[in-house]
Amino acid sequence: MTADPGDDTRTRILRAALDLFAEHGYQRTSLRQIGERLRLTKAAILYHFPAKEHLLSALVEPLLVDLEALLDTARTQPVEQARWTVLEGWVDVMLAHRRPLGMLFHDIALVGRGDTYHRLMEVAMRANDLIAGPDAGRRERVLATQAVAACSDPIVFFVDVSDEVLRADMLDGVRRLLAPAATDAAGPSGASTADRRRRPGRPRALGREQVETARRMHAAGTHSVDAIAATLGVSRATVYRHLDPE
Template sequence: MTAEVPDDTRTRILRAALDLFAEHGYQRTSLRQIAERLRLTKAAILYHFPAKEHLLVALVEPLVADLEALLDAAAAGPAERARWTVLEGWVETVLTHRRPLGMLFHDIALITRGDAYHRLMRIAMRANELIAGPDAGRRERVRAVQAVATCSDPVVFFADVPDEVLRADMLDGVRRLLGDPPAGYGREPAGGAAGAGEPAAGGAGRVRR
């Protein structure tokens, strides 16, 4: 029987920090509390993260990196598919990182002077451009901003809703706003209208990977 490989100290620190930030908020959580949760010294925490802000940035980094990779892939693909590549990929990404996203939603002001904030702003601008499409007018740009919100905000406000249900609801909402993807895009055929709070039959709305 192979023994499980224990988490490295840095990963354990990040997991404990995320738990405590969720329980008490970033401002009310000290490095000493994180150290005590892990039975480490404060010096051990500082060895990996010289300041508490570094913990916040490290927790947000995977979300930021995945969104950047998504936009790079959408920009490199066919222009007619860019909008839905972004939107459906965005839903998957925010669901994957829903806990850090919730933390970021409540503590966004804490990283407004850091690189992570500027990267998030660039991500938002790129996403809006890809969703609106080339030569978009004001109305199309406004709807692009609304579409990103449709595919982001429910993750924070409906934290108790399972991923598969929220995924279907968010994609249904953005399709009602923008219309269906182009024919042949790759969606599963609809199995009938989804009920309130329920995914469509047969997993309708998911992209074939």
């Protein structure tokens, strides 16, 4: 990452740390290496960040600030609106911080149990409460926790998927997870009659976000129908069906 001449020393240190952590990993990157990249002494680094884990805390800070602002907005809304404000906003925040989040995924625990750790836990608990809704039972709270994971984990594991496609897939998945129809006609196993009859394989339909993504990709002329089908994990016939004007 090229440093902006207008950056102050602290910002330059964070940029260099992010680059080196991405190249070598947190554990194998020393403060001396960061200083050498910037032509600064180790003492100069320690002036801004008294320990290496403070760099991790500072890199996580923008993510935390954005999530806290999102939850502050959602808490003033009606229950159902708040739920989807959190879920859609959570995906957008994760995508906005995609590079540091992916790079720091295995190192965030090294922040320790200080202020950053407690803020992360508080953010997660607030999100779960807003998604589950008031007077939620165990099942609703479990689903809320799963929904947050569905809006977070794919960011780390699908690094080669574009923001647009990944956002559509993640929101489609969480809608399916929380859909009230999922519990209709449930048998003793908890699966609905329709689910028990459905055979595994490619999904036969696209969610709203995926339909919009398919149409944008097709309209741009950069992807064939085969490529769109492969990206979204459906058949060519499914793509053609959704590309037809309604």
